[in-house]
Amino acid sequence: MNRIAVIDYGMGNLHSMAKALEKVAPRSRVVVTADADELARADRIVFPGVGAMAACMSELQRLDLVETVRRLSRERPFLGVCLGMQALFGHSEESGGQAGLGILPGRVRGFSPELAETHGLKIPHMGWNRARARQDHPLWSGLDAPWFYFVHSFYCQPDRDEDVLAECDYGQAFCCAVAHENVVAVQFHPEKSQAAGLRLLSNFVEWRPETGARGGSRVA
Amino acid sequence: MTQSDGLARRIIPCLDVDRGRVVKGVRFENIRDAGDPVEIARRYDSEGADEITFLDISASHEGRDTMVDVVEQVAGQVFMPLTVGGGIREADDVRRMLRAGADKVAINTAAVHRPELVAEAAERFGSQCIVVAVDAKQVSQAEEPLRWEIFTHGGRRPTGLDAVEWAQRMAELGAGELLLTSMDRDGTRSGFDLALTRAVSDAVTIPVIASGGVGSLDHLVDGFIHGGADAVLAASIFHFGEYRIGEAREALVRAGIPSREVEAA
Numbered sequence: 001m002n003r004i005a006v007i008d009y010g011m012g013n014l015h016s017m018a019k020a021l022e023k024v025a026p027r028s029r030v031v032v033t034a035d036a037d038e039l040a041r042a043d044r045i046v047f048p049g050v051g052a053m054a055a056c057m058s059e060l061q062r063l064d065l066v067e068t069v070r071r072l073s074r075e076r077p078f079l080g081v082c083l084g085m086q087a088l089f090g091h092s093e094e095s096g097g098q099a100g101l102g103i104l105p106g107r108v109r110g111f112s113p114e115l116a117e118t119h120g121l122k123i124p125h126m127g128w129n130r131a132r133a134r135q136d137h138p139l140w141s142g143l144d145a146p147w148f149y150f151v152h153s154f155y156c157q158p159d160r161d162e163d164v165l166a167e168c169d170y171g172q173a174f175c176c177a178v179a180h181e182n183v184v185a186v187q188f189h190p191e192k193s194q195a196a197g198l199r200l201l202s203n204f205v206e207w208r209p210e211t212g213a214r215g216g217s218r219v220a
Numbered sequence: 221m222t223q224s225d226g227l228a229r230r231i232i233p234c235l236d237v238d239r240g241r242v243v244k245g246v247r248f249e250n251i252r253d254a255g256d257p258v259e260i261a262r263r264y265d266s267e268g269a270d271e272i273t274f275l276d277i278s279a280s281h282e283g284r285d286t287m288v289d290v291v292e293q294v295a296g297q298v299f300m301p302l303t304v305g306g307g308i309r310e311a312d313d314v315r316r317m318l319r320a321g322a323d324k325v326a327i328n329t330a331a332v333h334r335p336e337l338v339a340e341a342a343e344r345f346g347s348q349c350i351v352v353a354v355d356a357k358q359v360s361q362a363e364e365p366l367r368w369e370i371f372t373h374g375g376r377r378p379t380g381l382d383a384v385e386w387a388q389r390m391a392e393l394g395a396g397e398l399l400l401t402s403m404d405r406d407g408t409r410s411g412f413d414l415a416l417t418r419a420v421s422d423a424v425t426i427p428v429i430a431s432g433g434v435g436s437l438d439h440l441v442d443g444f445i446h447g448g449a450d451a452v453l454a455a456s457i458f459h460f461g462e463y464r465i466g467e468a469r470e471a472l473v474r475a476g477i478p479s480r481e482v483e484a485a
Contacts, residue, residue: 015321019296051346113425121227122427122450124348124396128228128270128480147228147480149301151323151348151396169226192301192323194265194482 002028004205005042007069009034009059011049011083020191021046024202036068044205045072048191049083050151053098053108056087066101073103073183079204080185085178086156088185094154104180106158111170119171124153131166131176131188138207139165139177139184139200146196148188150176155187182209228480229444230270230451231468232429233458235260237306238277240286242459255459257290258297264458265298267465268482272298273326273399273453276306288320295321305353305399314341318349326399328353329372332379335393342394351429352395356383356416357403368416375403383416384423391424398424399453402432409435409456417447429453437463437471444477 004021006014014032021030031038039045047069049056060066072078073088080088092098092108100108116123128147133140148168155174158164165184166177176187184204190197235242235257242257261272272294276287284307291304304317305326314325325345331338331352342350357375360367368383387398400420402413412430421428430449434440434457443452457463472479 015292015319016295016299016302016323019321020299023299050348052343055344116425122425124426125227126348126397126427127230127451129226147482151301153347189301189323191299194268194300198299 002044002205003042004028004030004044004046005039006030006032006046006048007034007039007065007084008032009049009056009063009065011051011056011059014048017046017048017081017191020198020201021205024198025205028205034063034065036065039065039068039072042076044077044079046079046081046204047073047084047087047185048081049087051083053083053086053092053094053100053154056083057098057100060087060101070101070103073101076182077204077207077209078183080183081191082152082187082189085185085187086154088178088183089156089158092154103183104158104163104178104185105160106156106163108154109157110154115171121171124151125170126151128193129168129170129188131168133166133177134164135162135179137165137179137184139179139203141203142199143196143203146193146200148176148186148190148193148196148200150188152187156185226478228270228478229449229472230429231440231465231472231479232271232273232303232451232453233264233269233465234273234275234431234453234455235459236275236277236455237287237290239280239283240290243277258293260459261294261298261302264465265300268469268480269300269465270451270480271301271303273303273305275326276304278307288316291317291320291322303351303399305351310337311341311344314345314350318345322349324349324351324397326351326353328355331390332370332372332381335389338390338393338395342396347394347396350395351397351399352390353399353401354383354387354390354420355401355403356413356420358413358416366415366419368413368419371403375406384419387420387428388423391426395426397427397429399429399431400449405433406431407456408433411435411439412443412447412449412452414442414446417443417449421448421450427451437468440468441471441475441477444472445475
């Protein structure tokens with residue numbers, strides 16, 4: 001049986017993510033776990049998270065998961081969500097500067113207060129916004145200018161333009177989805193984005209990256 | 221409100237839950253039973269509501285425990301943002317609701333008694349999931365400049381706190397959003413207190429949800445255009461089948477308010 005593991009490192013609500021995955025992948029086994037062996041047995045990895053980057057990194061360290069997450073991100077179809085997207089980058093501006101996992105080159109920046117001031121924008125960026133795909137990718141299959149639910153004050157700025165999968169506008173265009181080899185990550189919450197979100201999760205579950213990463217062929 | 225961003229304004233149906241059943245009090249009295257929370261949440265989901273808010277009005281511990289089950293059931297079936305409020309006293313209550321599947325937790329009276337709770341919760345769980353419920357009532361007399369105060373206990377107990385200053389303080393402490401309810405208007409169906417909504421919305425840089433008094437679709441539109449709200453919350457106009465979420469959305473579109481396009485379910 002295909003196994004999907006949701007990494008449980010104490011950062012936020014994993015119940016909804018697990019339920020949404022169960023809904024789109026009824027024949028898969030969805031496990032929510034912080035156990036490195038259990039993660040290693042999974043065919044696909046979902047790395048969610050809400051909250052602060054510093055807390056995220058210190059929890060990953062406390063649970064001794066930093067290397068595990070780095071390794072899995074090279075080996076399996078891997079989906080980062082929200083803080084789980086931000087943590088993939090090398091550096092975040094949050095709380096005066098935080099190191100991330102450095103899996104993707106780039107940095108995490110805050111929406112500037114000036115931008116908020118001049119455009120009258122509220123921070124966090126909270127609510128439904130539209131994402132524009134910048135490239136064809138299986139993750140986006142069947143999604144035409146979808147609306148997704150966002151809640152965040154920081155956004156990712158990849159160094160490599162080719163990693164940008166989709167953008168969104170909030171006073172400025174910002175990257176709201178990335179794709180690089182077997183890693184995809186989204187700033188919005190697919191598990192909270194009704195039909196469009198479930199479609200994206202279903203696309204992830206079906207996705208067979210072309211790189212050496214395993215995807216779904218494993219027999220449990 | 222601004223047109224320079226792509227963000228849609230939100231329509232949020234609110235469900236008051238007492239011991240596991242959805243009810244809606246008019247001025248917090250004369251409660252009518254409106255049904256099963258899971259069933260109602262599913263209906264709003266299929267109609268394309270932007271979020272759902274549950275306010276637990278149970279007085280007892282048993283009622284609160286029931287609420288955790290309700291949240292868990294809803295979050296397992298409805299894949300949209302879910303806010304839960306009512307009876308949140310400490311950071312552990314926030315954690316319990318988040319673990320059950322809530323995305324945001326609204327803190328009300330406890331923030332008045334112990335404002336540091338907002339800072340603690342924001343620090344521990346992130347501002348994005350901390351909503352502070354601001355229940356305000358006009359205290360200025362006719363001829364005087366408008367002034368509102370924070371009230372607790374369903375609008376019965378004054379606190380002496382100025383509502384606009386309080387809203388700013390909550391934002392500074394780390395609230396990610398404010399749920400602003402006019403206790404004068406709640407249950408009256410006579411429209412939002414737009415002056416209050418505008419005063420608070422202009423005073424903070426976090427999103428403000430207008431609440432209290434919605435009786436028609438025009439009231440929702442007014443909340444955005446005149447109140448400057450980022451989201452509008454309503455209960456009775458949706459519960460009893462008077463209006464569907466889609467009709468509310470059409471009203472927003474007609475008024476030129478950015479709204480999410482939802483495929484008919």
